[in-house]
Structures are given as structure tokens and as C-alpha cells.
Amino acid sequence: MTGRRRWSTEEILDTAAELLSTSDPESFSVRKLAAALGTDSSSLYRHFRTKTELLRALADRILLSAMDGYRREGDWKQRLTALALRLREAFGRQPQIAAIWGRYASSGTGSRLVMEEVLQALRAAGLPDEQIPARYHRLVILIAALIAAEGGIGAITPEEHEQGMELFRVAVLGADPERFPALAHFARDVRPLGAERGAAFDDLLAAQLADIEAALP
Known part of the structure; x- marks a missing residue:
């Protein structure tokens, strides 16, 4: 009698990502994942005790891939x-997992590598040691939030994107100038959330780093 196949942790994570x-x-759900692998949920719980633990492992694997080949070059900024x-x-290649990083804390190797580099x-x-944890926390929250926001936009289908654009045009260009005078005034210049994401990411990150620089002794 042939025994049931045993899936490796990496194979499970690969299928979960798919x-x-x-x-x-x-x-x-773990049940859907088990069905995709042709097994039952109990066999997966030998690798991950909960769905949250599995999602954390997925996010940490992306953090680990982002740090692969990373070299410290230049100044702190x-x-x-x-x-x-x-x-x-790294998260842009799997946008559905981007929000997981901000939602579920990870304690894996990838997470520790990122934390170590930011703190160093x-x-x-030149920040005093007593200021570093708070500055670290603000910076990482900003980066995780920006990546999660981009991931949410990047994960939508072309049909959902077009529908959203049409709703945006109706909301902005069709705004009543008496009730929404500022919106009506700037209607042709206001951009949807998904527009110029790269520039917004760069500007907000640069502003946070400038704030840190201004606080240096």
C-alpha cells in the first residue's frame, strides 16, 4: 500500500503563495491549501500550527528574499x-502577501535581518541609543504601510481597476461645486490613489529620513 506523500515546508509555502x-x-484557508496539495489539513498542521503561523512564514520568506544579496553601501540614509x-x-512580486507583513508580526530570519539592518x-x-527604538518603529510602520497600500492596489484585476477609475471620475468630476467647492476646483488635477505610487513612496520615505536627520545631535 502506497503511503501518503509528505510535503516539505517549502512546497507547502509555494502552493500557498500560488x-x-x-x-x-x-x-x-488551510483546508483549501490541503485540497490543492491533495492531502488533509491535519498533515499541514505538522508544519504550521495555525493559518496565521503559515501566513507569517510566507511574509518572512519574502523578507528573506529581499535581504538575499543585500550589501551595505553608502551612508545610513x-x-x-x-x-x-x-x-x-520583493513584495511587489506577490502583492497579495504585502498586507500580511503589516498585519502579522514575524519572528523569522527574514524579519530579524531587516530589523538588524534598520537598527544598525x-x-x-548618530542617533542616541535611547531614541533608536522609537525611530525604528515609525520608519518600519511607514514602509510596511506604503508597501501594503501598493500591494492592495497591485492585487486588483484589470476589471476592478477600470471600475474603480470610473467611480473615481464620477465622484470627482461630478462633485457638486456648492457642496464640495474645493473638490470641484481641483477635480481635473486630483489623482486616484493608485497613480504615481512610486513618487509617493519615494517622497514619504525621504521625508521620514529627513525628519530623522533633523533630530541628530
Whole structure:
């Protein structure tokens, strides 16, 4: 009698990533993953005790891929900028998982590598040690939020995008100038949330780093 195939942790994560590429974390389930693998849920719980633990592992794997080949170059601002862009690029390849990083804390190797580099760069900037944890927290929250926002936009289908654009045009160009005078005034210049995402990411990151620089002794 042939025994049931045993799936490796990486094979499970690969299949989970494929399922998430056509769905979202809310509708994703261990039962669906088990069905895709041709097994039952109990066999997967040997690798991951909960769905949350599995999602954390997926996010951490992306963090680990972002840090693969990373080299410290330039001053502290250049290092943090390069790191943020690497994270953005890595999650951009799997946008459905981008929101998971901000939602579920990870304690894996990828997470520790990112934390270590951010903390070391802030220390290299010359910040007093007592200020570094708070600055670290604000910076990482900003980066995770920007990446999650981009991931949410990047994960929608072309049909959903076009529908959203039409609703945006109706809401903005059709605004009543008496009730929404400012909106009506700027209607032809206001852009939807998905527009110029790269420039917004760069500007907000640069502003945060400038704020850190202004606080240096």
C-alpha cells in the first residue's frame, strides 16, 4: 500500500503563495491549501500550527528574499533607502502577501535581518541609543504601510481597476461645486490613489529620513 506523500515546508509555502495570487488572506484557508496539495489539513498542521503561523512564514520568506544579496553601501540614509526599495520590489512580486507583513508580526530570519539592518543604520546615523527604538518603529510602520497600500492596489484585476477609475471620475468630476467647492476646483488635477505610487513612496520615505536627520545631535 502506497503511503501518503509528505510535503516539505517549502512546497507547502509555494502552493500557498500560488493560491494567494488569485485570492486574498481572508478567503485563504488551510483546508483549501490541503485540497490543492491533495492531502488533509491535519498533515499541514505538522508544519504550521495555525493559518496565521503559515501566513507569517510566507511574509518572512519574502523578507528573506529581499535581504538575499543585500550589501551595505553608502551612508545610513542610502542604506535605509536601498533596503526599503528592496522590500517594496520583493513584495511587489506577490502583492497579495504585502498586507500580511503589516498585519502579522514575524519572528523569522527574514524579519530579524531587516530589523538588524534598520537598527544598525539608525545607530550609524548618530542617533542616541535611547531614541533608536522609537525611530525604528515609525520608519518600519511607514514602509510596511506604503508597501501594503501598493500591494492592495497591485492585487486588483484589470476589471476592478477600470471600475474603480470610473467611480473615481464620477465622484470627482461630478462633485457638486456648492457642496464640495474645493473638490470641484481641483477635480481635473486630483489623482486616484493608485497613480504615481512610486513618487509617493519615494517622497514619504525621504521625508521620514529627513525628519530623522533633523533630530541628530
